[in-house]
Amino acid sequence: MARLYPLALFLSFLLTISPSLSTNSEGNALHALRSRLSDPTNVLQSWDPTLVNPCTWFHVTCDSSNHVTRLDLGNSNISGTLGPELGELRHLKYLELYRNDIGGKIPKELGNLKNLVSMDMYGNRFEGEIPKSFAKLKSLRFLRLNNNKLSGSIPRELTTLKDLKVFDVSNNYLCGTIPVDGPFASFPMESFENNKLNGPELKGLVPYDFGC
Numbered sequence: 001m002a003r004l005y006p007l008a009l010f011l012s013f014l015l016t017i018s019p020s021l022s023t024n025s026e027g028n029a030l031h032a033l034r035s036r037l038s039d040p041t042n043v044l045q046s047w048d049p050t051l052v053n054p055c056t057w058f059h060v061t062c063d064s065s066n067h068v069t070r071l072d073l074g075n076s077n078i079s080g081t082l083g084p085e086l087g088e089l090r091h092l093k094y095l096e097l098y099r100n101d102i103g104g105k106i107p108k109e110l111g112n113l114k115n116l117v118s119m120d121m122y123g124n125r126f127e128g129e130i131p132k133s134f135a136k137l138k139s140l141r142f143l144r145l146n147n148n149k150l151s152g153s154i155p156r157e158l159t160t161l162k163d164l165k166v167f168d169v170s171n172n173y174l175c176g177t178i179p180v181d182g183p184f185a186s187f188p189m190e191s192f193e194n195n196k197l198n199g200p201e202l203k204g205l206v207p208y209d210f211g212c
Contacts, residue, residue, distance in 0.1 A: 044059075158182075179208070
């Protein structure tokens with residue numbers, strides 16, 4: 001038993017610091033995001049990488065365990081790109097990046113945000129395809145990607161998101177057909193307008209990515 005005692009102490013120590021380690025990894029992820037962004041109006045001025053806990057930063061909300069649950073940077077006059085490090089924010093529920101000047105591809109690592117309820121990234125310059133990894137976001141209820149420069153087809157994997165209530169990809173360069181299964185059966189056509197889409201999918205008649 002005496003030999004086990006130091007091990008027990010060490011394990012107890014790890015359990016004690018694990019929330020801090022998790023919070024620090026989230027802080028590192030947010031600082032990496034900041035390094036990718038141009039911030040002419042100093043919206044991110046409070047994002048101090050020397051602080052272990054990012055919960056004191058403006059536009060960041062945490063829960064009682066000091067995990068980051070909201071990122072509110074909508075309409076903040078920021079530009080740049082997003083990186084894979086955002087996938088480290090495993091407790092994030094709300095990602096609000098709308099009406100900025102953020103471009104580049106949407107990282108597939110955002111599919112790791114299993115607790116995400118809302119993703120608002122409309123009104124930017126995102127390009128490339130909608131990541132198929134978004135199909136892993138089983139808690140997602142709101143996905144707004146309208147008014148960007150997205151291309152390719154709408155991933156059919158998204159039809160498995162049973163809780164999805166709002167889906168807007170209007171004003172992009174998407175091609176192919178519009179899914180008709182799952183939650184897509186109830187989305188209004190306005191959610192898909194001003195793209196290169198060929199209307200609702202005709203199963204068995206043409207491929208879903210017809211016209212891409």
